[in-house]
Amino acid sequence: MNSNEGQKSVKIERVTMSKKICILGLGYIGMPTAAMFASNGYEIVGVDVNETVVNQLNKGEITIEEPYLGDLVKQVVSEKRLRASVTPEEADVFIIAVPTPIMDDKSADMTYVESATRMIVPYLKKGDTIILESTSPPGTVEKLMCPILETSGFDLHEDLYVAHSPERVIPGKILIELVENNRIVGGINEASSRKVMHLYESFVKGEIYLTDATTAEMCKLMENTFRDVNISLANELAIICEQMGINAWDVIEFANKHPRVFIHQPGPGVGGHCLAVDPWFIVEKFPEDTKIIRLARETNDLMPMHVFKRLKGILGTLRNKTVTVLGITYKPDIDDLRESPILQLVELLEEIEGITLKLVDPYVSEYRHLTEDVQDALTDTDMIILGVNHHEFSELDFADVKVPVLDTRNFLSKESREQLGDNYYLIGKGRQL
Ligand code: SAJ
Numbered sequence: 192m193n194s195n196e197g198q199k200s201v202k203i204e205r206v207t208m209s210k211k212i213c214i215l216g217l218g219y220i221g222m223p224t225a226a227m228f229a230s231n232g233y234e235i236v237g238v239d240v241n242e243t244v245v246n247q248l249n250k251g252e253i254t255i256e257e258p259y260l261g262d263l264v265k266q267v268v269s270e271k272r273l274r275a276s277v278t279p280e281e282a283d284v285f286i287i288a289v290p291t292p293i294m295d296d297k298s299a300d301m302t303y304v305e306s307a308t309r310m311i312v313p314y315l316k317k318g319d320t321i322i323l324e325s326t327s328p329p330g331t332v333e334k335l336m337c338p339i340l341e342t343s344g345f346d347l348h349e350d351l352y353v354a355h356s357p358e359r360v361i362p363g364k365i366l367i368e369l370v371e372n373n374r375i376v377g378g379i380n381e382a383s384s385r386k387v388m389h390l391y392e393s394f395v396k397g398e399i400y401l402t403d404a405t406t407a408e409m410c411k412l413m414e415n416t417f418r419d420v421n422i423s424l425a426n427e428l429a430i431i432c433e434q435m436g437i438n439a440w441d442v443i444e445f446a447n448k449h450p451r452v453f454i455h456q457p458g459p460g461v462g463g464h465c466l467a468v469d470p471w472f473i474v475e476k477f478p479e480d481t482k483i484i485r486l487a488r489e490t491n492d493l494m495p496m497h498v499f500k501r502l503k504g505i506l507g508t509l510r511n512k513t514v515t516v517l518g519i520t521y522k523p524d525i526d527d528l529r530e531s532p533i534l535q536l537v538e539l540l541e542e543i544e545g546i547t548l549k550l551v552d553p554y555v556s557e558y559r560h561l562t563e564d565v566q567d568a569l570t571d572t573d574m575i576i577l578g579v580n581h582h583e584f585s586e587l588d589f590a591d592v593k594v595p596v597l598d599t600r601n602f603l604s605k606e607s608r609e610q611l612g613d614n615y616y617l618i619g620k621g622r623q624l
Contacts, residue, residue: 210234213282213314215307217244217275219464219527220324220358221288222253223260223365229267231393236282237275238310248275256526256554259366278310284390285311288324288358290464297471299328301335308339315343320352320386326411326465327355328472332379332404347379352386354378355404357411362463363525373397377407415469416484421455422466423487426494429457429619433501439619440601457619459578459599460494460532462521467491467530495535498576498599498618502540505595505616506574511545515572517587518579519552526554533578553583577602 210233214225217239229235239245244254251268253261267273279285289303304325311321321340323332332355337347345351355377360368374395378384384401391399402410425443432439443454461467470488474481503509521531528534537560540546548560549568555561562568569575569587574595577584580602589596589607596603597616608615 211236211282212284212286213238213279213311214286214288215239215279215310216287216289216303216325217241217248217254218288218290219255219257219362219365220360221286222248222255222264223257223360223369224286224288224324224358225273226260226263226267227366227369227394229270229273230263233272233393235267235273236280237273238277238279239275240277242277245275245277248273257365258363263366279314281314281316282319284320284322285314286322286324287311291325291327291472292464293468293471298475299472301327301331304331305335305339308336312339312343315340315345315351317345317350318352320354320383320390322353322387322390323355324358326357326415326469326472327408328476329405329408329412330476331355331408332377337379352378352383353404354383354387355407356387356391357407359411359414362522362527370394370396374399375402375407375410376400377402377404377410379404409473412469412473415466416473416487418455419461419466419470419491420483420487421453422458422461423490425455425457426460426490426497428454430497432619433621436621438617438621440617456601458494458532459498459536459618461491462529462531462533463527464529495532495539498532498536498597499539501597501616501618502574502576505597509540509543509546512543512573513547513549513571514540515549515551515568515575516540517551517568517575517577517584518581519550519558520554520579520581523580524554524582528555528558536576536578552579553581 251265
C-alpha cells in the first residue's frame with residue numbers, strides 16, 4: 192500500500208467523515224493532537240486520569256510548556272470544540288496517547304495502554320476507529336490491544352478500524368511538526384489504514400505512508416534508535432579524542448563533508464522520553480540479537496559520569512567546592528526534565544561532601560539548588576558547566592569569569608572562548624599531550 196493508492200478512496204470516505212474524537216492521555220502528544228483536530232472541525236473530548244489536567248483544560252489552560260499551544264487550546268476551548276473529562280464517552284474515533292514509561296528492568300510499562308484500551312471498550316459502536324499513538328514495543332496493537340478490543344463482541348476486521356500511527360514530533364516544535372511531518376499509519380488491515388489516513392489528512396501536510404501495525408511500531412522505534420546509535424558513536428569519538436589531545440568537533444565537521452557521512456553531536460548524554468527509552472523496547476523483545484542497540488544505550492548513559500570525571504580532573508577535588516550548572520533540561524529551549532543527563536550529573540555532584548550547587552535554568556521554576564542570580568552564579572563559584580545550550584545563554588558575558596568553564600555542547604561563542612583562554616574546556620576536546 193502507499194499513499195497514492197489511498198488517495199482514490201478519499202471522496203467516498205470524506206462523505207462519512209468521523210466527527211467526534213475521544214483522545215485518551217492529555218500529555219505532550221495528546222494535548223496538541225486534541226487541539227489540532229479541534230481546530231480542524233472535529234468535536235474533541237480529551238480524557239485524562241489527572242483531574243488537575245482536566246480542570247485546567249476546561250478553563251482553557253495547559254499544563255505543559257510548548258510554543259503556541261496555549262493560545263490554540265484557549266481558542267478551541269472557548270469555541271467549545273475541545274473539552275476534557277476523566278472518563279471516555281461515545282465517539283467515532285478513539286486515539287490513545289498515554290505514556291509508555293520504562294521500568295527498572297528496562298522493559299516497557301504497558302499498563303496505561305492496556306487500561307486505556309479497556310476503558311474504551313464499553314463505548315465502542317460499529318464503525319468506530321481506534322488509533323494507538325503512544326510509542327510501543329512491536330506487536331502491541333496485534334497482541335495487546337486487539338484481544339482487549341475483541342471483548343467488545345465486535346469483529347475487529349468487519350466492524351471496527353484499528354491502527355497504530357506513531358507520533359514523531361519534536362518538543363519545542365510540536366504544532367509545526369504535527370502538520371509538516373510525514374506520518375506512518377499501520378492498520379490491522381487495509382481498510383483501517385485508509386480510514387485513519389483520511390482522518391489525519393484533515394491537518395497533515397506531509398506524506399502519509401500506509402503499512403501494517405507492527406511495521407509502524409518498529410519504524411517509530413528504529414527512528415529514535417538510529418539517532419541514539421549515531422549519538423553514541425559521536426560520544427565514543429569524543430572520549431577517544433579527549434585522550435588523544437584532539438578535537439572531536441573538528442573531526443565531525445570535516446568527516447561530515449563526505450557526502451555519505453553524518454556523525455551526530457557528542458554531549459553530556461541523551462535525555463528525553465524518546466531516545467533514552469525507545470531503543471530498550473526493541474532490546475526487550477530480542478535481548479540476544481540487539482547488541483549494537485544495547486551498547487549504544489549504555490554508552491550514552493555513561494556520559495554524565497564522563498562529564499563528572501572531567502570536572503574532577505579539572506578541579507582536582509570537588510569537595511567543599513561551589514559548582515554552577517547552566518541548563519538542566521534534557522535539551523535546549525524547553526522545560527522538559529525527563530531523563531535529563533544533566534540531572535544525573537547533578538545527582539552525582541550532590542554526593543560530594545561539602546559541595547554547593549548553583550543551578551541556572553530560565554525554563555525551570557522548581558528544582559533544588561535553582562538560583563535566579565545569574566551574576567552571582569557566574570562569579571561566586573569554583574567551576575561552571577554549560578549543560579544545555581538554551582538560547583538565552585548566548586547573551587551571557589564571560590568577561591568577569593575567572594574559573595574553569597566546561598562546555599558540554601560546543602556552545603560558547605569564539606569571543607567567550609577567547610575571554611576564558613585556558614579556563615575553557617570542551618567535552619570531546621583534549622589538551623595536547
Ligand atoms: N542529542 C545529542 N546529540 C545529537 C542530537 C541529540 O546528544 O546530535 C541529545 C539531545 O541533547 C537530547 C537527546 O539527544 O538530550 C534527544 O533529543 P532529540 O532532539 O534528538 O530528540 P527528542 O527526544 O526531543 O525527540 C525525538 C525525535 N526523534 C527523531 O528525531 C528521530 C522526535 O522526532 C520524536 O517525535 C521524539 O523523539 C519522540 O517522541 O519519539
